[in-house]
Amino acid sequence: MYPDRVCGTSRRAPLRGTSPTRTWGKPAHAMVAVANTSSVRATPAKRRRWRATDFQGWLWASPWILGFVLWTLGPMLWSLYLAFTRYSIIRAPIWVGLDNFERAFQGGDSLFWPSLGRTFTWALVMVPLSLMGSLLTALMLNQGLRGTAILRTLFFIPSLTPAVALAVLWRWIYQPDFGALNYLLREIGVNSPPAWLADARYAMPSLMVMSLWGAVGGGTMLIFLAGLQGISQELYEAAEIDGAGRLARFRNVTLPLLTPTIFFNLIIGVIAALRTFTTAFVATGGGPNYATWFYILHLYQTAFQNFELGYASALAWIFFVIVIGLTLANLRLSRRWVYYEGEEAI
Amino acid sequence: MTAIRIEPKAPASSEARQSSMPIDQRIRRFFLYAGSVLLAVMFSSPFVFSVASSLKTVAEIHAFPPTLLPAVAQWENYAAVFSLKGVPFAQFYWNSAFITFTSMFGTIATAAVSAYGFARFKWPGRDAMFMVLLSTLVLPEEVVLIPKFLMFNNVPKALIGKTLIDTYWPLILPSWFGGGAFNVFLLRQFFMQIPRDFDEAAVLDGASSWQIFWMIMLPLSRPALATVAVFSFLGQWNDFIHPLIYLNTSDKFPLSLGLRYFQQQPTDAMEPREHLLMAASLLMVAPAITVYLFAQRYFVRGIVMSGIKG
Numbered sequence: 001m002y003p004d005r006v007c008g009t010s011r012r013a014p015l016r017g018t019s020p021t022r023t024w025g026k027p028a029h030a031m032v033a034v035a036n037t038s039s040v041r042a043t044p045a046k047r048r049r050w051r052a053t054d055f056q057g058w059l060w061a062s063p064w065i066l067g068f069v070l071w072t073l074g075p076m077l078w079s080l081y082l083a084f085t086r087y088s089i090i091r092a093p094i095w096v097g098l099d100n101f102e103r104a105f106q107g108g109d110s111l112f113w114p115s116l117g118r119t120f121t122w123a124l125v126m127v128p129l130s131l132m133g134s135l136l137t138a139l140m141l142n143q144g145l146r147g148t149a150i151l152r153t154l155f156f157i158p159s160l161t162p163a164v165a166l167a168v169l170w171r172w173i174y175q176p177d178f179g180a181l182n183y184l185l186r187e188i189g190v191n192s193p194p195a196w197l198a199d200a201r202y203a204m205p206s207l208m209v210m211s212l213w214g215a216v217g218g219g220t221m222l223i224f225l226a227g228l229q230g231i232s233q234e235l236y237e238a239a240e241i242d243g244a245g246r247l248a249r250f251r252n253v254t255l256p257l258l259t260p261t262i263f264f265n266l267i268i269g270v271i272a273a274l275r276t277f278t279t280a281f282v283a284t285g286g287g288p289n290y291a292t293w294f295y296i297l298h299l300y301q302t303a304f305q306n307f308e309l310g311y312a313s314a315l316a317w318i319f320f321v322i323v324i325g326l327t328l329a330n331l332r333l334s335r336r337w338v339y340y341e342g343e344e345a346i
Numbered sequence: 347m348t349a350i351r352i353e354p355k356a357p358a359s360s361e362a363r364q365s366s367m368p369i370d371q372r373i374r375r376f377f378l379y380a381g382s383v384l385l386a387v388m389f390s391s392p393f394v395f396s397v398a399s400s401l402k403t404v405a406e407i408h409a410f411p412p413t414l415l416p417a418v419a420q421w422e423n424y425a426a427v428f429s430l431k432g433v434p435f436a437q438f439y440w441n442s443a444f445i446t447f448t449s450m451f452g453t454i455a456t457a458a459v460s461a462y463g464f465a466r467f468k469w470p471g472r473d474a475m476f477m478v479l480l481s482t483l484v485l486p487e488e489v490v491l492i493p494k495f496l497m498f499n500n501v502p503k504a505l506i507g508k509t510l511i512d513t514y515w516p517l518i519l520p521s522w523f524g525g526g527a528f529n530v531f532l533l534r535q536f537f538m539q540i541p542r543d544f545d546e547a548a549v550l551d552g553a554s555s556w557q558i559f560w561m562i563m564l565p566l567s568r569p570a571l572a573t574v575a576v577f578s579f580l581g582q583w584n585d586f587i588h589p590l591i592y593l594n595t596s597d598k599f600p601l602s603l604g605l606r607y608f609q610q611q612p613t614d615a616m617e618p619r620e621h622l623l624m625a626a627s628l629l630m631v632a633p634a635i636t637v638y639l640f641a642q643r644y645f646v647r648g649i650v651m652s653g654i655k656g
Contacts, residue, residue, distance in 0.1 A: 054470055056555060060463025063456035064530050065475065067523025072482055075493035082492065089499070137385060143378050153639075154386045157393070160634045162584035164602045165627040168609055169396045172620055178412045180395040186411065217389055219649045226650040267484065275486055278586045282606055296488055303492050304591055313492050320489040327484050 076320075082313035089307055100314035111290065111298055112315075118204075119295040123273035125208060126215075131265055133216035135258075138224035152225075159218025167282035170210040171197060197284050200291040207292055211279055220265050227261030228254070259338045267330050271323055295319060400424070400624035407621045423625045430619075432611060435626060437597060438604030445589075445600055446582040448518045453525025453578040454571055460524045461533035462559050466545065476534075482527045488587075494520075495591055516592040517585075521578070529574045532648060536570035537563055573648035576641045580634055601630045 058065070083100055085093035104112045137155055141148055161169070173180045174196035185193040196206045231254060239249045277296040280286060286293040286301075299319065303312035367375070399407065401419040428436045463469075464476055498516040499509045510516060524530050540563060548558050564571070586602040593599060596607055608626055613619055638645055 057467030057469030064460035064524030075490035078493035168627045
C-alpha cells in the first residue's frame with residue numbers, strides 16, 4: 001500500500017546528506033529505520049548538522065521555551081542571586097554572602113522555624129487525611145450505586161470553590177455567635193462553644209477541616225476513580241474464585257494495582273500542602289497570634305509587606321530545595337512500594 | 347486518547363439483582379447508600395448554609411439565637427451586591443472576566459503551537475526540553491514570585507520609564523508563553539495520538555506545517571482544547587496570590603481580591619453585611635460551577651490525564 005514506506009530505508013537514506021527531508025511527516029517506524037541506516041554509515045550520525053526541520057521544531061515550540069526562560073529559568077537564577085544580597089527595591093542589591101541563610105537558620109528570624117514546622121505539621125496531617133478521604137469517596141463512587149453521577153458532582157463542587165470564596169464562606173460558618181457550627185453545637189447542648197478561627201488553640205484544626213472539605217472530593221478523588229476503573233475486572237473474578245473475601249480482594253488486588261495512582265496523588269498532595277497560602281491568608285491572616293502563620297505567608301509578608309526582597313529570596317530558595325528534596329525522596333522511596341503492572345519483579 | 351470512563355460500571359440490571367440478592371448483600375448496599383447520603387450531606391451542608399444566609403434579611407443575619415433558614419427568601423440581596431457603597435462589585439466581575447478570557451485565549455493559542463512543536467517535529471534537544479517541561483510541573487510557583495515582580499517593575503521602568511505593577515500585564519502576559527507546562531503536556535499527548543497518516547496525506551497535497559496545524563491538528567483536538575480552556579478558566583478565575591502581589595488599586599481588583607476587599611471593609615454593627623458577603627461569594631463560585639457542569643466531560647478528562655502520565 002505504501003511502497004515508499006516499505007523500502008523507504010534504501011531509497012531515502014543516501015539522500016540524507018543532501019536534501020532536507022521532512023522526517024516529521026513520516027510514521028515513527030520509518031524514522032527509526034532511517035536512524036538505523038545512518039548509524040551503520042556512522043559518518044552522518046556523528047556530524048549531525050542542523051537542518052531546516054530542526055529549526056522549524058524549535059520555532060513551533062518557542063512560545064513555551066521562551067516562556068520557560070522568561071518566567072521560570074531567568075527568575076530562578078535572579079532569585080538565587082538575590083538570596084545572597086540585601087535588597088529593598090529602593091537601592092541596588094548589596095552582596096551579603098550567606099547572611100540571609102544564617103539569619104533564617106540561626107534564629108535571626110524568630111518566625112522562620114515555627115512557620116516551617118507548622119507547614120510540615122499541616123502536610124503531615126493533611127496529606128494522609130485527604131488521600132484516605134479521597135480514596136474512600138472514590139471507592140464509594142465505584143460501587144455501582146444508583147445516583148452515582150449526582151453524588152460525584154456533589155462531592156466535587158466544593159473543590160471548585162475558589163480558595164477566597166471558600167475562606168469567606170467558612171469564616172461565616174465558624175463565626176462564634178451567628179455561625180452554623182456553633183448553632184448546631186448549642187442545639188446539642190454545648191453551652192460555650194469555642195471561637196474556632198479566632199482561638200489560637202482551634203484555628204489550625206479549623207483550617208484543616210475547611211481545607212479538607214475543599215480537597216477530598218476534588219481532582220485527587222477523580223484520579224483515584226480513574227485508577228480504580230483501570231483495574232481489570234478479571235483479576236477480581238480470579239481472586240474470588242480463589243476464595244478471597246472482600247477485604248482480601250481489596251488488600252491483594254485493589255491496593256497493589258492502585259499504588260501508582262496513590263504515588264502520583266502523594267507527590268501532588270505533598271507539594272500542594274506545603275504551598276498552603278490563600279485559605280489561611282483570607283481566613284485567619286496567619287493569626288491568631290501566628291497560630292496559622294505558614295511558610296508561604298511568611299515569605300509573602302517578608303517580600304511584599306516588609307520589602308526585604310533579598311532575605312525573602314533566600315526563603316524562596318530554601319522552600320524550593322525542600323520541595324524538590326521531598327519530591328526526589330518520594331521518587332526514591334516509591335521503588336519500595338509502588339507496583340507497576342507489566343514490570344519484571346526484581 | 348483512550349476513552350476514560352468515570353461512570354462506574356453499573357450492574358446491567360440492578361432491579362433484577364435486587365430481588366435475588368442475598369441478605370448480607372442487601373445489608374451492605376444499605377450501609378453504602380446510608381454512607382453516601384451522609385457524605386453528600388457533609389459535602390453540601392456548608393453550601394446550603396451559605397445560600398440560606400445569603401437570602402436572609404439584615405435583622406435575621408444577626409438574630410440571636412440564630413435561625414438556620416430565612417423566613418422569606420430575599421433574592422434582591424443578589425442584586426444589592428452590585429450596588430454596594432464603596433465596593434464596586436460589578437467592576438470586579440468585569441475585571442475577572444477580562445483577565446480570565448484574555449489569558450485563556452493566550453493559553454490555548456500558545457500551548458497548542460508549542461505542543462505541536464513537541465509532538466510532530468524531531469529537533470535536537472527536544473527530548474531534553476520535554477523532560478524540563480515535565481519537571482516544571484512540580485516546581486512551586488512561589489519560588490519565582492519575587493523576580494517576576496521585579497521583572498514587571500524594574501525592567502519596564504528601565505525600558506519605558508514606568509512600572510507595569512498595578513496593570514493587568516503581569517497577570518496576562520505569562521499566559522501568552524505556552525500557558526503553563528501542564529497545558530502543553532496535555533495537548534502534546536493528544537496530538538501524538540492523531541495518526542501521522544493525516545499529515546502525510548496533507549503533505550502530498552502540498553500542505554505546509556502551518557496548514558497541517560490549522561486544518562488538521564486543531565479541528566481534531568477540540569476536546570483537548572476545551573479541556574485546556576476549562577483549566578485555564580478556573581485557574582485564572584480562582585487565582586489569588588498573583589493579583590494580590592501585582593494590583594494595588596481597588597478598581598482594578600478581580601473577584602478574588604475584591605471579595606477579600608469587601609470582607610475587610612469596616613462594618614457597622616447596626617448594619618451587618620454578612621448576607622451580602624455570602625451572596626457575593628456565591629456569585630464568585632457560580633461561574634466556576636457552571637463551567638464545570640457544562641464541560642464536565644473535558645474537565646474530568648483533563649484531571650485524569652494529569653494522573654496518568656504526570
